Amino acid sequence: MSLYRAETRRLFKRRFTKLFLLGAVVVLAAVAVSTFLTNESVGPEQIAAAKAEAQAQFERDTQQVEKDRASCEAAKGTAQANQWPPDCAQLTAPRLENYDYEWYMPPTFIFRESFPDMATTLAALLALAAFIIGASFVGAEWNSGGMMNLLLWRPQRLRVLGTKLLTLLLTFTAITVVLSALWTGAFYLLAEARGSTDSMTPGAWQSIGLMELRGLALVLVAGAVGFGLASLGRHTAMALGVTVGALIVFQFGLGAVLQLAKVQFVDAFLIPAWLIAWMDKEITLEDYNSCDFSSVNGCQPETLTLTWTMAGSLLAGLFVVVVGAAMWTMRSRDIT
Amino acid sequence: MTAVLEIVGLRKTYRSRKGTRKALDGFDMTVDAGQVHGFLGPNGSGKTTTLRTLLGLIKPNGGRMAIFGKEVPRHLAETAGLVGAIVESPQFFGNFSAQDTLSLLADAGNVRRQRVTEVLELVGLRDRGKERVKTYSLGMKQRLAVASALLKEPKLLILDEPANGLDPGGIREMRSLMRNLAASGMTVVLSSHILGEIQLICDEVTIIAAGRRVASGSVASVLATAGGGKVRVRLEPGVDTRGAVELLRANGAQVTVEPDHFTVGNAGNPAQITRILAERQIYVSELSPVSADLESVFLELTGTAPVEGQNRQVDQTAAVGGWGQ
Ligand SMILES: Nc1ncnc2c1ncn2[C@@H]1O[C@H](COP(=O)(O)OP(=O)(O)O)[C@@H](O)[C@H]1O
Ligand SMILES: [Mg+2]
Numbered sequence: 242m243s244l245y246r247a248e249t250r251r252l253f254k255r256r257f258t259k260l261f262l263l264g265a266v267v268v269l270a271a272v273a274v275s276t277f278l279t280n281e282s283v284g285p286e287q288i289a290a291a292k293a294e295a296q297a298q299f300e301r302d303t304q305q306v307e308k309d310r311a312s313c314e315a316a317k318g319t320a321q322a323n324q325w326p327p328d329c330a331q332l333t334a335p336r337l338e339n340y341d342y343e344w345y346m347p348p349t350f351i352f353r354e355s356f357p358d359m360a361t362t363l364a365a366l367l368a369l370a371a372f373i374i375g376a377s378f379v380g381a382e383w384n385s386g387g388m389m390n391l392l393l394w395r396p397q398r399l400r401v402l403g404t405k406l407l408t409l410l411l412t413f414t415a416i417t418v419v420l421s422a423l424w425t426g427a428f429y430l431l432a433e434a435r436g437s438t439d440s441m442t443p444g445a446w447q448s449i450g451l452m453e454l455r456g457l458a459l460v461l462v463a464g465a466v467g468f469g470l471a472s473l474g475r476h477t478a479m480a481l482g483v484t485v486g487a488l489i490v491f492q493f494g495l496g497a498v499l500q501l502a503k504v505q506f507v508d509a510f511l512i513p514a515w516l517i518a519w520m521d522k523e524i525t526l527e528d529y530n531s532c533d534f535s536s537v538n539g540c541q542p543e544t545l546t547l548t549w550t551m552a553g554s555l556l557a558g559l560f561v562v563v564v565g566a567a568m569w570t571m572r573s574r575d576i577t
Numbered sequence: 578m579t580a581v582l583e584i585v586g587l588r589k590t591y592r593s594r595k596g597t598r599k600a601l602d603g604f605d606m607t608v609d610a611g612q613v614h615g616f617l618g619p620n621g622s623g624k625t626t627t628l629r630t631l632l633g634l635i636k637p638n639g640g641r642m643a644i645f646g647k648e649v650p651r652h653l654a655e656t657a658g659l660v661g662a663i664v665e666s667p668q669f670f671g672n673f674s675a676q677d678t679l680s681l682l683a684d685a686g687n688v689r690r691q692r693v694t695e696v697l698e699l700v701g702l703r704d705r706g707k708e709r710v711k712t713y714s715l716g717m718k719q720r721l722a723v724a725s726a727l728l729k730e731p732k733l734l735i736l737d738e739p740a741n742g743l744d745p746g747g748i749r750e751m752r753s754l755m756r757n758l759a760a761s762g763m764t765v766v767l768s769s770h771i772l773g774e775i776q777l778i779c780d781e782v783t784i785i786a787a788g789r790r791v792a793s794g795s796v797a798s799v800l801a802t803a804g805g806g807k808v809r810v811r812l813e814p815g816v817d818t819r820g821a822v823e824l825l826r827a828n829g830a831q832v833t834v835e836p837d838h839f840t841v842g843n844a845g846n847p848a849q850i851t852r853i854l855a856e857r858q859i860y861v862s863e864l865s866p867v868s869a870d871l872e873s874v875f876l877e878l879t880g881t882a883p884v885e886g887q888n889r890q891v892d893q894t895a896a897v898g899g900w901g902q
Binding site: 247250256386390391395396 | 633670672725
């Protein structure tokens, strides 16, 4: 308990922690403010305007086609004829049902549709902060010799490292819960002012709550992995280096190689697909080079669906491997 | 007397990609309660390795260690509260102040915060305690390290080269601090290569060379046994001194020639000298033991005395052994 208290104090005494959390909050505020500014609420007035705009566009396009048809007829037999199709009837007039007024509506923030992306944004940003703060929290301790000092006081190695990790995870749980609540509240208000909160049924709220929970899990795994890697390498830069290396190798190198090799569903080997699968519950990848023929639908691309359970197992596996390795080396390594 | 610290047959081999290095090779050490105990050895002889192993930072390959009669590292958690230690050059997180560093340690070890102020005062950092450690000089960091070791009011204080980086005033203060601590019942183990220091404040010493104990006991007894080997020899006037020296050297003696006499450095048994010389009808007029200081004893025991025309490398020790014993 005393160790946990000391570690919490240490975490918040560090300027690095304060700076990064402040940075995250500033970025979040910027996202919220710009969303507020670029959206507006829509009522009958805006709908009428959008409908008028759609109608006007339709009329402009109809006139243009008629003019073109006339030019086409006139050009027949002259040198300009090759600029037009041989049969001028191919220039068909636009149809009104193709001019949906919704395309002419100003951007508006529909909470139910738009908030999930915002929840993902929050989770991704906090995950990044957790990773870096987690790495630096233990990396700087190793690097500065503080870890050795602490072990002279508390010679239980696993307990010391475990308490540090626990401190980090509990702290980020609290931060994520508080920020998620604020974030949800802020966008709910924003939707009331610059959009709508219609159709927020209990079911819709539940799915948003579950999504935020998955976001929390993402934040915690990111923090633990940053912590574990930095502890393994006994340096903050180790975690960052490994991650940048992994990103380059997987995201760019492996992606390119697989693409060249024409491997099916390349995206399934890359990180973003899994992140989306985790946050949005599933992602469907399509292979446009394939043809799954059916007499009804014609040629359909083959699909692969990644579900949140698959992504969750991957996250859990990553957590277990990295934290397990960090604990294992902590138990047996010589501290010099 | 009860042994506060007991090490028997400690072995440690470092393994790395570049190969293995035997740092400790059956090292023994005993420290009794209430002593200031000097732990002497040349660079790379295994002092820090010994202390690290004792404190559970590295795993030994063999041997037995006990602190206050409790086997370590198995009972380290129980003894940790009684042992204050600094190992090697002190290292702290540079962006925290001394005050923060110590109060975090105090929290982690359930020590009352008031103690932080006390130890800062004790090591002379009271007025600088709020500054970041990054801005400290080496000596100030060393003082902070001692403060952190004293924080939990230990019964056994282990300091690895605490005089490193201290100014003469600081060394003297450290010396009187240690005397006071020992007087208050604390046992202090002090690793150092500054021999004058050890001679001044230590009750007993252990000397280590190449991972093995080469001498131990009270300073006086170590001086007597080791220094007893050095004798001054004066011959009758007019005798061929050079011939006598060559004769002794041929028999393996380490002879240093002075203007009117010579000294034999490794004479375990001075009678040998008279016997060898007398066989050639050379008679000595004076044969007296030279009282050695700790430094020459150290150099002799650890085999690290400089040899003219050679650059001694670390880990290089001359074959140690008496002559004529
Ligand atoms: N981490 C390490 N890896 C490999 N060899 C080491 C390590 N630490 C110390 N050594 C070696 O062990 C020997 C003893 O070192 P050390 O105990 O630090 O000596 P001292 O403190 O007496 O100067 C030296 O030869 C040193 O090079
Ligand atoms: Mg050393």
